[in-house]
Amino acid sequence: MTARYDTIGINYEQLRLPDHRIAAQINHALGTASTVLNVGAGTGSYEPRDRQITAVEPSIEMIRKRKPSSAPVIQASAEHLPFEDQSFDAAMGILTIHHWSDKAAGLREIRRVTRGPIVLLTFDPSHRPWLTDYLPELVALDEGQMPKMSQYAEWLGSVTIEPVLVPDNCTDGFLYAYWCRPEAYLDERIRSGSSSFWSIQGLGAGLARLSQDLETGQWDRKYRHLRDQLEYDAGYRLVIGTQLQDS
Template sequence: MARYDSIGINYADLRIPDARIAAAIAQALGPARSIINVGAGTGSYEPTDREVTAVEPSIEMIRKRRHPAAAVVQASADALPFDDNAFDAAMAILTIHHWPDKQAGLREVRRVTQGRIVLLTFDPAQRPWLTDYLPELARLDDAQMPAMADYARWLGPVRIEPLLVPHDCTDGFLYAYWRRPEAYLDARIRSGSSSFWALPGLEDGLARLADDLSSGAWEERYGELRHQPAYDAGYRLVIAD
């Protein structure tokens, strides 16, 4: 059973696509008309003006899809049931860390795509402030996320661009609340990010965060973030032609 079948309960409510991130993804996709979205989840960031085929292993996520008109195939990234060069372009948005065989998955994406591949992923070398309270997040990123150099090895030449997170980002992924630290104390908000679902040391780290917010220590260390419109939390667009 796909992991999200049991833990994706609040996902659609908390992971509302952010229009600014959507624009960056759409621009990266270029003029492609037929697009495969691999690890599509509920359909976040799928263009509505193009022909999209979604691939998602979790039936729970498929049931919560935002774009029911799009074709949906229940399958895994490392065994895509399509012919070679079947699509103009491909996208995979904040999903690669869940793939059991990332290299095989990306090679499959390359096989079925004749043009551009756009990935939204995370650079595990980055250390957002939340990892100071929850160092297991950094270890989880190291274990789950490919290094940036891996994408060129698996896909050929790539272009890598930082994707800054807006301070009022509507999409509740892991580091989206960088300027709203109080949000991490809310269990419902945390349920929108898979990283929290089995994280060792979570309660202790959140207790330290709550104490620092109460005492003003967080403001002393990170207060300048309250005035920044966007933040480089480590998210990256990887673009392969």
């Protein structure tokens, strides 16, 4: 089995450290579940330590980066889960669904093996963070790979959707995490922690314009208010599937 993160997961474990505030929101959404399936688990970010976790990850490179103390992991994909029906109290998937080849099939599989809530951290592709002003290619990428918010109810049944506000000092370097630290996007190493920067070409012009705007103060004239905020709605959402589909 080959997976995308076999190639791009170079600095993942250094740059994608779970943020405790986001972790608390995910943990709360899991409710009282004792057994939790983590799909697209990567290096184990956001896996609660006070629950019995089973991780599923397609990338052998990401599996190798998991700490010895991490939950047991199985190399498999969301679309083909090697578990019996209703094997877990809950399931979680953290910024993973956009990598699945068949999103509907993956969610059907997760619903099949899960008795209770399904908690998904994802992104609303209708949102337009300021970075898209410089890199409009991100808009097309997000619209192409991120499900619309309305589709989760089609695939999971009853869902609730919560905004996940990104702290100003977020430790998890996902795409829009540096909303008040724009200089970070000029750092190639930091960009390597987000799959989106591996997916689009022609970054040079947009990054050059961002660099110039930072040097001239134009960025601060437009977005200075962001540097004074403690958190920001960058478009990330927690989708919680709460109801088993009718058999």
